[in-house]
Amino acid sequence: MDLILQLLANGISNGSQYALLGIGFGLIFGTTGIVHFAYGPVFAASAYVMWWLIAALGLPFPVAVVLGMAFAAGFGVLAYLVIYEPLVERGSPSFVVLVASLGLFIVIANTLAIVFGTDAKTLPDFSYGIYFLGDVVVTGVQIAQVLVFMAVALALSAFLKYGTWGSAIRAVTDNVDMARIVGIDTRKVAIVVFAIGSMISAIAAANLLVREGASTHIGFFAVFYAFIAVVVGGVGSIRGAAIGGLLLGLVESTGMWKLPTEWQSTIAFLVLFVVMLWRPTGLLRGN
Amino acid sequence: MDYFYHVLVMFCLYAILATSFNVVIGLAGLFALSHAAFYAIGAYTTAILTTAYGVPVFVAMAIGVVLTAAVGAVAALPALRVGGHYLVVVTLALQVIVIDILRNAQGLTGGPDGISGIPRIVLFGQSLSTPGSFLVLAAIVATAIYFALRLLAVSPFGRALRAMRENELAVQSVGKNVVALKLIAFALSAGTAAIAGSLLAHYIAFVSPQSFSIDETILVLAMIILGGTGNLFGAVVGAFILVLLPEILKFLDLPVGTADLMRNAFYGLMLIVILRFRPEGLFPERYRYTLPAEAEQAAGAFQLTPLANFENGAVTLAGENLHKNFGGIVAANGIDIELRAGLVTGLIGPNGAGKTTAFNLLTGFLTPTSGTITLRGRPITDRRPHRIVHSGVARSFQDLKLFRRMSVLDNVLVAFPNQFGDKLHNVYFRPGAVAAQERANIARALEILEFVGLRERASQEADGLSYAEEKLLVIARLLATEAEVLLLDEPLSGLDPNTLARVLPIVRRLAAQGRTVCLIEHNLDVIREVCDVAAYLDGGRVLTIGRPEELMKDPQLLERYIQ
Numbered sequence: 001m002d003l004i005l006q007l008l009a010n011g012i013s014n015g016s017q018y019a020l021l022g023i024g025f026g027l028i029f030g031t032t033g034i035v036h037f038a039y040g041p042v043f044a045a046s047a048y049v050m051w052w053l054i055a056a057l058g059l060p061f062p063v064a065v066v067l068g069m070a071f072a073a074g075f076g077v078l079a080y081l082v083i084y085e086p087l088v089e090r091g092s093p094s095f096v097v098l099v100a101s102l103g104l105f106i107v108i109a110n111t112l113a114i115v116f117g118t119d120a121k122t123l124p125d126f127s128y129g130i131y132f133l134g135d136v137v138v139t140g141v142q143i144a145q146v147l148v149f150m151a152v153a154l155a156l157s158a159f160l161k162y163g164t165w166g167s168a169i170r171a172v173t174d175n176v177d178m179a180r181i182v183g184i185d186t187r188k189v190a191i192v193v194f195a196i197g198s199m200i201s202a203i204a205a206a207n208l209l210v211r212e213g214a215s216t217h218i219g220f221f222a223v224f225y226a227f228i229a230v231v232v233g234g235v236g237s238i239r240g241a242a243i244g245g246l247l248l249g250l251v252e253s254t255g256m257w258k259l260p261t262e263w264q265s266t267i268a269f270l271v272l273f274v275v276m277l278w279r280p281t282g283l284l285r286g287n
Numbered sequence: 288m289d290y291f292y293h294v295l296v297m298f299c300l301y302a303i304l305a306t307s308f309n310v311v312i313g314l315a316g317l318f319a320l321s322h323a324a325f326y327a328i329g330a331y332t333t334a335i336l337t338t339a340y341g342v343p344v345f346v347a348m349a350i351g352v353v354l355t356a357a358v359g360a361v362a363a364l365p366a367l368r369v370g371g372h373y374l375v376v377v378t379l380a381l382q383v384i385v386i387d388i389l390r391n392a393q394g395l396t397g398g399p400d401g402i403s404g405i406p407r408i409v410l411f412g413q414s415l416s417t418p419g420s421f422l423v424l425a426a427i428v429a430t431a432i433y434f435a436l437r438l439l440a441v442s443p444f445g446r447a448l449r450a451m452r453e454n455e456l457a458v459q460s461v462g463k464n465v466v467a468l469k470l471i472a473f474a475l476s477a478g479t480a481a482i483a484g485s486l487l488a489h490y491i492a493f494v495s496p497q498s499f500s501i502d503e504t505i506l507v508l509a510m511i512i513l514g515g516t517g518n519l520f521g522a523v524v525g526a527f528i529l530v531l532l533p534e535i536l537k538f539l540d541l542p543v544g545t546a547d548l549m550r551n552a553f554y555g556l557m558l559i560v561i562l563r564f565r566p567e568g569l570f571p572e573r574y575r576y577t578l579p580a581e582a583e584q585a586a587g588a589f590q591l592t593p594l595a596n597f598e599n600g601a602v603t604l605a606g607e608n609l610h611k612n613f614g615g616i617v618a619a620n621g622i623d624i625e626l627r628a629g630l631v632t633g634l635i636g637p638n639g640a641g642k643t644t645a646f647n648l649l650t651g652f653l654t655p656t657s658g659t660i661t662l663r664g665r666p667i668t669d670r671r672p673h674r675i676v677h678s679g680v681a682r683s684f685q686d687l688k689l690f691r692r693m694s695v696l697d698n699v700l701v702a703f704p705n706q707f708g709d710k711l712h713n714v715y716f717r718p719g720a721v722a723a724q725e726r727a728n729i730a731r732a733l734e735i736l737e738f739v740g741l742r743e744r745a746s747q748e749a750d751g752l753s754y755a756e757e758k759l760l761v762i763a764r765l766l767a768t769e770a771e772v773l774l775l776d777e778p779l780s781g782l783d784p785n786t787l788a789r790v791l792p793i794v795r796r797l798a799a800q801g802r803t804v805c806l807i808e809h810n811l812d813v814i815r816e817v818c819d820v821a822a823y824l825d826g827g828r829v830l831t832i833g834r835p836e837e838l839m840k841d842p843q844l845l846e847r848y849i850q
Contacts, residue, residue, distance in 0.1 A: 035372050083559060095318050096562050098375065099512060102505055103558030110552035114545060220501070224383065227376045235372075262391040269380040276365040276377050 002135040007253045009133070013142035015249020016149035017207055019242040021222050022229030023156060024200030026241035028076075029230055031173045031193045033094065037101040038079050040223030041108035042198055046072040047205035047214035048112060051121045069202040076198025077191050079104060085187070105219070113216045122213030141211045148207060152200055153242055160238065165192045173236050201226075228272050233283055243283065248272075292418035296490060298530045299425035300483045305510040305522035306436050307479035312508070313517035313572070314445055315472040316452025320504050321362060321378040322480055324385040327499035328355045329481025330488040334402045335395060337489075344408055348485040352478045359477025360470050367466050382501055389496040401495025408489045421490050428486065432479060435715070437519050439475075442721065443700070443708030448472060449517070450690045450701045456652065457688035461702035461768055462676035463709070471711060502551060509554045512561055515568030524569060529554070572692070578729070578746055585730035589738035592769055597801035599629040602663075604680055604772045604803060609648050609658035611827075618644040619655070620827035626772060631794060631804040633814045633835065636824035637847075642807045643685060645824070646774050650682045651675040662772070677704065681770035683761045685777045685807070691750040695741060698749050698760055699732040700725075702767035732767065739763045740789055755786040762793060773797060775806040779813055791817050811839060 021043070028036050050068035053059045059067070083104050087097050128140030160166040165188075171179040172189045180186055201222065208218060226241075229248055233240030248268050255267035275283070308322045332351030336342040342350070365377045389396045396402065407414045408424065415421040439445050450458040451468050459465055488494050506529065514525025533550045541549065561568065604626045611619035619641050626632050634642045647653040649660055651672040660668045662678055670678070690698050706728070707713040708721040736742045739759045744752065752760060758778060765773055779790060794817050798804050808814050814821055815835045822832040823844055831838060839845060 029372075035375065086563060092562070092566060094372070095316070096566055098318065098372075099508065100559050100562045102508070103555040103562070106502070106505060106555035107552050107559070110548045110555070114548045114552070118544070224379060228380065231373060231376050260391075263387070266384050266387045266391075269384050272380050273365065273377060276373060 004254070004257065005134070005136050007257055008250065009136050009138055009142070011250035011253030012246065013138070013145050013249070014253060015246035016146045017204060017245075018225045018229050018248050019245025020145075020149045020152060020204045020207070021201060021226035022233065022241035022245040023153060023238050024197040024204070025223065025226035026230040026233070026235070026238060027156070027169075027193050027200070028197040029227075030236040030238075031169055032080075032084075032088075032190045033176075034080075034084050034088070035094075035098050035101055035227070036076075036079070036084075036194075036197075037098070037223055038083075038104040038108055039076075039197070039201060039226060040219035040221070041105055041112065042072055042075045042079065042219075043201040043205050043222040044214065044216075044219035045075060045108060045112055046198075046202040047209050047218065048116050048121065050202075050206060050209055051123065051214050054123055055121070065203070065206045068206065069199045072198040072202035072205070073195040076194040076201075080190055080194040085190070105223070109216070109219050112219075116214075118216050120213045120215040123209060128210065141207065144210075145207050148203060149242075152203060153238075156196070156200070156238060159196075165189065169193060228268070232272060232275050240283065247283075289418045292422045294530065294534055296418055296422050296425045298527055299422070299429040300487055300490075301507065301510065301526040301530050302429045302523045303432050303483040303486075304480055304507045305514070305526040306433055306519045307476045307483075308507050309511050309516065309519055309522040310436060310439070310448075310479075311472055311476040312511055313515075313519075313522075314440060314448040314452065315469065316449075317363075317469060317472065318375055319362070319378040319473070320375055320501070320508075321381045321385075322476075322507055323499045323501060323503035324382045325355050325359055325477040325480035326484040326487075326503065327385055327389060327494075327496075328358055328477075329484025330494045330499070331389065331396060331402070331484075332481070333485040334405045334488045334494045337406050338402055338404055344406060344489060348482075348489075351485045352481045355481030355484075356474040356478030360474040362477070363470050363473035367469055379501070382504065386496055386500065389499070397495075399496060401493060401497075403493045405488050405492045405494065407492065415489075425486060425490070428482065432482065433519065433523060436479070438718075439711070439714060440519055442714040443706045443725065444471075444711050444714055446693075446697055446701050447709060449693055449697075452517075453690040453692055454688045457684065457690065458701070459652075459672040460650070460676065460682055460684070460688070461764065462673045462681075462704055463701075464671075464673045475711075505558075506554060509558050511568075512558055513568055515570040515572060517572035518568065518570045521568050521570030578696070578733070579726065582726055582729035582733065585726070586733035586737065587730075589734040591766075591797070591800045591802070594628075594771055594801045597628050597771070599801070601628050602626070603628050604649060604660070604662050604805075606645065606649055606660050607658055609645070609660070610656045611644060611648060611653055612656050617827050618653075619648060619658075622648070622658070622824070622828055624649075624822060624829055624832075626803045626805050627820075628771070628803050629798055629801050630819040631798045631806065631817055633818035633821040634805065634807045634824055635809065635811070635814060635821060636830075640824040641827040642824055643776055644827070646682050646776055646805075646807070650680060650774060652682075676768060676770065679770050680772040680774070681765055681768040682774035683765050683776055683778060687757055687761050689749045689752075689757060689760060689764075691748075693749055694745070695736065695747055695749050695752070695760060696729070696732055696745040699735055699763050699767045700728055702764045703728050703731070704769050735763045735766050738766075739793065755782055758782060759786065759790070762790065771801070772803040773805070775804070777807050777809075779806070779808055779810070779817075787813070811835075815839070 025039050046068045049071050050064045053064040053067055054061060083100055084097055087100055131138050160170055168184045168189050171184055172186055176186060229245035230241045233244030251271050252264045252268040255264055304326060311317050311319055329351045332354050333347040336347035336350060337344055362378060362381050390399055407416045415424055447463045447468055451465055455465055510525035510529050511522050515521030536550060602625045606622055606624050609619050609622040622645050636642055648655050651670050659666055662680060667675055667678055707717060707724050713721055733742060733745060736745050739762055741756060741759055741763060762778060779787060794804060818835050821835040821838045823830050823838060831844060
């Protein structure tokens with residue numbers, strides 16, 4: 001019983017991280033229809049940048065996170081303006097945009113490895129507490145992951161509902177052509193979602209940096225889990241992406257109840273496979 | 288010299304991977320990212336069977352190919368229901384699962400260290416242990432696969448794949464089974480990748496998970512994009528360039544780790560640059576081709592195939608009390624309609640009246656919530672679209688749905704029923720029969736194109752046609768299905784008087800020869816001129832049906848329609 005509770009706690013914590021990555025990716029994908037594979041390396045790059053700011057320049061953690069978010073936003077918007085927009089403008093099929101994003105993915109990922117090396121970069125002397133909830137042990141990072149996710153998710157929902165760009169983003173997600181007809185500047189909307197989505201990924205990157213540091217493979221798994229969270233939850237729905245991410249974390253974690261650790265992601269992807277067969281539009285249908 | 292041979296062996300293996308991947312990506316337009324996983328399954332199956340179980344090399348390789356083809360078909364299952372981006376994530380997941388298994392199932396796969404000591408291939412008493420001797424085998428296999436896949440690409444089967452890539456709904460509307468097309472394309476491509484994998488295993492006598500990462504899939508993808516999607520020769524050239532290029536980079540004095548990273552970054556950069564400036568690749572897929580002279584000569588005047596037993600005025604296709612709800616929206620609210628042989632029935636009514644919904648229900652593109660559809664009295668309600676086409680009911684689409692990146696001739700050819708070459712086994716085992724039928728079909732397609740006035744355009748790309756020509760091509764494609772019941776969704780709207788004067792007689796002639804014709808049209812003058820019967824739809828049901836003149840005398844109806 002204790003084990004199950006412990007696994008549930010771990011699942012919720014990991015799931016929060018996946019959900020956080022999912023809502024950032026889902027915002028970009030749902031609004032622009034672009035499968036932004038480079039979301040992963042942008043996430044990784046901001047983790048490295050934050051690490052560098054803290055370890056090399058000695059900036060305080062919060063300052064580094066804010067700068068890292070700004071960096072990610074700039075990088076994401078640049079990717080849209082330089083790579084995706086020219087292709088979309090030309091009316092390229094979505095497959096072309098997708099391959100371009102894969103290209104960008106490996107350019108950034110390999111450049112990061114050249115610049116920062118292939119060893120893991122961890123923060124020096126960063127300590128966090130360990131807490132006991134009954135018999136369940138949780139670390140400060142795990143609690144932070146859940147709280148950060150909840151705060152970001154609430155802020156994003158509020159922004160989409162009440163913010164200046166919120167209604168425009170929802171309109172574009174709903175129906176691009178109609179949004180264009182009523183005079184919404186879809187280009188600006190795309191820039192805004194790339195900025196916000198990338199910033200959200202940088203927040204997730206800060207979580208990861210504290211928990212286990214930055215290394216070369218984090219980018220692929222970030223975008224992969226985000227993509228799965230979105231598809232499982234239902235494209236076009238932020239709530240769906242959040243639920244998809246949490247579910248992924250829970251399934252992965254409870255799978256460890258009976259199976260060795262190394263199989264956890266295999267279990268999660270098998271679940272995805274079954275969900276896709278059973279309900280291709282996702283658990284929550286996008287609006 | 289051995290080093291040079293080794294590079295050529297790798298070129299042969301990548302040529303196999305690139306051509307087979309191009310079948311799925313370029314021809315079928317299915318965006319899957321699991322090619323390296325299939326490559327891996329082929330390599331590991333033969334590695335495990337030969338080292339742990341002592342299975343003879345060629346038997347083990349064959350088992351690997353069959354097993355991988357089966358896995359490929361299973362991977363295609365989600366693709367049957369979901370397209371585009373969903374397929375990407377599912378195949379990506381498959382790739383990750385396979386690598387996870389290779390790494391974690393230590394007992395079976397040797398884990399991260401892989402499997403070594405894989406026996407060499409022995410041919411004619413000689414062990415192929417040097418790159419030079421292996422190159423002969425690799426070159427022969429790669430060449431054989433290239434020509435086998437090329438044969439597929441130019442066959443009616445390959446044409447159906449390309450048509451599916453262009454428009455999945457339209458390819459069903461000409462009677463193709465997209466489920467079968469996708470399953471076969473996936474299985475074939477996966478099985479072929481497994482051949483490359485099993486060759487690799489016996490060539491370097493060692494397999495490990497590192498050789499089959501997602502980077503490999505992206506590398507092969509880069510080869511296709513560079514060479515040209517949909518062009519198998521281009522894929523080979525792409526493989527050649529991208530295998531050779533890093534070898535040249537080796538002459539630069541870089542640390543080993545950095546060189547690999549730079550090479551990968553370069554592939555990525557190259558992908559972006561090509562897509563930006565030459566998205567069709569070095570060797571674009573060709574849409575035009577020269578017509579065989581004998582087919583040109585054989586083409587005579589177009590004659591509709593006479594119907595065996597038709598009775599003028601007999602009911603052919605009928606829908607009874609058809610309902611269709613989407614969530615809360617009622618698209619069809621009890622449509623009753625009977626179409627008769629030899630008569631042209633026009634459907635009129637305001638937008639959203641349910642006209643196109645009626646077509647979708649009658650042709651299996653939508654399944655009715657309730658109600659029955661019969662063809663000559665036999666129920667066909669639950670049949671899938673391609674089966675309904677085989678039964679003799681074909682439709683066109685309001686938004687045309689042409690196969691744009693294909694020639695005009697191919698647009699017609701793909702629609703002929705009962706093509707031997709639609710079956711892959713005929714392509715390989717009865718090539719003569721396939722070729723003979725193809726010649727006859729080309730002649731017949733030219734007749735049809737002549738009949739609608741597009742003969743001059745036959746060898747051009749469909750994308751370059753004018754609007755009127757596009758609509759004529761839609762009719763030509765529909766004629767090629769040989770269906771006895773033809774449903775045309777707004778075939779006449781937006782046509783200039785000249786083209787209209789060409790199309791109207793075609794419609795009348797179809798009816799005169801016993802075809803059942805139904806068309807959606809807004810122009811009442813046209814309805815009066817071409818239709819024998821008109822049905823007025825509104826609110827998802829047929830309100831009135833009768834002779835056009837009578838219908839148009841109904842003042843109430845006229846008022847509702849014109850307002």
